Structures are given as structure tokens and as C-alpha cells.
Amino acid sequence: MEESSQPVPYVIAGPCSAESPRQLLETARALKALGIGVFRAGLWKPRTHPGGFEGVGAEGLAWLQAVRRETGMKICTEVGSAAHAEACIAAGLDMVWIGARTTANPFLVQEIAEAFRGSDIPVMVKNPVSPDLELWAGAIERFFSCGLTKVSAIHRGFTTPYPSPYRNAPLWELGVRLRLQFPDIPFIVDPSHMAGDKSYIKELSQKALDLGADGLMIESHYAPDAAKSDSAQQLSPEQLGQLLEELSWRRADSNDEWYLSRLESLRSEIDHIDSSILSLLAERMEVSREIGRLKAEHNISILQTGRWEAVLCSLRKAASETGLDPSMVEKIFNVVHDYSVLEQEKGKD
Numbered sequence: 001m002e003e004s005s006q007p008v009p010y011v012i013a014g015p016c017s018a019e020s021p022r023q024l025l026e027t028a029r030a031l032k033a034l035g036i037g038v039f040r041a042g043l044w045k046p047r048t049h050p051g052g053f054e055g056v057g058a059e060g061l062a063w064l065q066a067v068r069r070e071t072g073m074k075i076c077t078e079v080g081s082a083a084h085a086e087a088c089i090a091a092g093l094d095m096v097w098i099g100a101r102t103t104a105n106p107f108l109v110q111e112i113a114e115a116f117r118g119s120d121i122p123v124m125v126k127n128p129v130s131p132d133l134e135l136w137a138g139a140i141e142r143f144f145s146c147g148l149t150k151v152s153a154i155h156r157g158f159t160t161p162y163p164s165p166y167r168n169a170p171l172w173e174l175g176v177r178l179r180l181q182f183p184d185i186p187f188i189v190d191p192s193h194m195a196g197d198k199s200y201i202k203e204l205s206q207k208a209l210d211l212g213a214d215g216l217m218i219e220s221h222y223a224p225d226a227a228k229s230d231s232a233q234q235l236s237p238e239q240l241g242q243l244l245e246e247l248s249w250r251r252a253d254s255n256d257e258w259y260l261s262r263l264e265s266l267r268s269e270i271d272h273i274d275s276s277i278l279s280l281l282a283e284r285m286e287v288s289r290e291i292g293r294l295k296a297e298h299n300i301s302i303l304q305t306g307r308w309e310a311v312l313c314s315l316r317k318a319a320s321e322t323g324l325d326p327s328m329v330e331k332i333f334n335v336v337h338d339y340s341v342l343e344q345e346k347g348k349d
């Protein structure tokens with residue numbers, strides 16, 4: 001049976017950068033009318049190249065305060081140094097986020113965390129630019145160790161050397177792993193910086209919700225084409241309203257009986273399959289040790305790249321024929337092979 005009420009969406013929205021008091025207020029009024037409760041705007045902009053628009057700086061704090069006074073929305077911005085952190089505390093901002101370039105720098109993160117000590121301001125930690133889960137986790141830990149309790153994560157995608165239609169590859173599996181590592185902190189997805197272009201924001205937002213994200217941070221500007229930063233990825237408030245209507249918001253759980261019993265039976269199927277995979281892996285590793293012994297007896301080196309290339313090639317082909325994603329199969333078997341090489345090493349002693 002369908003449950004009728006939609007879960008309540010948690011959305012943070014606002015422009016990439018604060019540009020003028022009017023731009024902030026007009027954007028905020030329109031976002032408030034959509035029911036959005038938290039307003040974002042970057043004041044200090046970490047630009048890749050010098051000479052671009054680097055933000056309005058501390059002057060914009062008063063503009064954000066005006067947004068809060070007029071609309072009642074919560075206000076937040078990015079902090080990239082201890083000085084920014086102190087300015088945000090002094091201005092009474094409701095929350096802050098740590099940008100991707102800052103998360104990548106443990107010295108800066110530590111300084112910012114120290115500056116926030118005692119304030120318990122909510123801090124949202126974006127993933128670092130590189131696909132390094134431990135840097136992301138480490139930054140979150142630094143805020144907790146300075147006594148902050150309202151820490152959350154923002155997944156905004158990663159720079160990778162592989163071609164991707166997106167500005168920052170989502171690498172969803174890293175987000176999933178972070179959630180498993182910090183199951184109790186809110187997990188927000190920023191589809192805007194993943195996308196780089198407004199045409200991808202809907203598919204990325206839906207994927208985030210399907211994976212169980214607690215909320216979305218989406219860039220919105222009252223005149224996106226005139227935005228001084230990230231113009232291609234910002235939605236007008238009207239486009240954002242349309243997007244929010246079109247998304248299916250997922251619940252974390254349900255107590256529908258039919259759903260629960262079907263889920264239990266599917267989960268037990270999965271458990272059964274996992275245990276078969278495990279037995280097969282154990283069998284495979286035993287064969288690897290045997291091969292290791294054989295190669296050692298004949299004084300043959302363990303790694304034979306030609307053989308592995310051939311195996312991967314036929315696995316990719318078999319994957320396509322069975323409807324599996326060849327890149328997933330390749331990833332899994334590369335790990336199996338790494339460990340298989342280690343087992344062969346054991347076999348040689």
C-alpha cells in the first residue's frame with residue numbers, strides 16, 4: 001500500500017556568490033516563496049585562477065543578515081580561513097560550509113575548527129577535490145574533536161583524470177562509503193558543483209535522493225546568465241521550483257507490512273548469494289595458492305600481465321553479454337586479482 005505523505009525535502013539554495021544586496025534579496029525572496037528554509041551565498045570565493053571575481057568578502061555578511069531579517073531564512077556561507085570563521089561567528093551566521101579546496105588542506109581545516117571551538121555552529125564539510133575519502137573523513141573528525149557537534153557532509157563530486165560529462169565526477173561509491181563511516185551525520189548532495197551545467201542537475205539530484213541523501217544544496221540566482229561565478233550551473237528560482245516539483249523524494253523507512261516482508265525476503269536472497277560468492281572466492285584463492293606453488297617449483301615469476309589482460313578482456317565481454325556493467329566487473333576482478341597475486345606469493349613458501 002502506498003503511503004500518501006511526501007517526506008519533507010531539506011534544501012539549501014542561493015547563489016554561488018553574493019554580488020550585491022539586491023541580488024541576494026531578490027533571489028532570497030523568490031526562494032523563500034518556494035518554501036526553502038536555508039539560504040547560501042559565497043562571500044569569499046576560492047577561484048582556480050587569480051584575477052577573477054573573488055567575492056565581496058566580509059562586506060556581504062550584512063547583506064546576508066538582511067536576507068535573514070527580511071525572509072526569516074537561515075543564512076550560510078563558505079569559510080576558508082580562521083579569519084573567515086571569526087567573522088561568521090561575529091555576524092551570527094546560522095551555519096557554514098567548508099569548501100572542497102579547503103577540505104583538502106588539514107592545516108587550514110584545523111585552524112578553522114579551532115576558531116569555531118565553543119560556538120557549536122553547524123558545519124557542513126564538502127568532499128575534497130581529489131577522490132580521497134580519508135581527507136574528507138579526517139576533516140569531519142577535526143570539527144568533532146574541537147567540540148562541534150552539528151557536523152554534516154556535502155558530496156559535491158571529484159576531479160578525476162577520466163572523461164566525464166560532469167564538471168566533477170560524482171563517484172557515488174565514495175559518498176556511500178562516507179555515509180557508512182559516519183552513519184549519524186546528515187548527508188547532503190550538491191548537484192550544482194557535480195554538474196557544472198544546469199542540464200544535469202535533475203538527474204544528479206534524483207540519483208542523490210534515490211541513494212538516500214538527507215538534503216540537497218543547489219545554486220540558484222535570480223539572473224543566472226549574469227552571475228559572476230558558476231553561471232552555467234545556476235538555476236533561476238523558477239527553474240528550481242520546477243525541479244523540486246519533478247523530483248521524487250524518498251523516505252528513509254516505512255512500516256508498510258507488504259513492503260517489509262518483501263524486503264526481508266529479498267535481503268535473505270542477497271545474504272544467500274553473498275555467502276555463495278564468499279565460498280567461491282575461498283575456492284579461487286586456494287587454486288591461486290596452488291598456482292603459486294607450481295610457478296615456484298618451475299622458477300617462474302608470479303605476475304604475468306599478458307595472461308591478466310586476456311582474462312580481463314574475456315570478463316568484460318562476458319559482462320556485456322549478461323547485461324552487467326563491464327567497468328564494474330573489471331573493478332571487482334582487479335581487486336580479486338590483486339589478492340590472488342598475494343595468495344600466489346604465499347603458495348611459493
Ligand code: PEP
Nearest residue numbers: 016042099100101156193
Ligand atoms: C561553492 O559552493 O560555491 C563552492 C565554491 O563549492 P566547492 O567548494 O564545492 O567548489
Ligand code: MN
Nearest residue numbers: 016219229230
Ligand atoms: Mn559555485
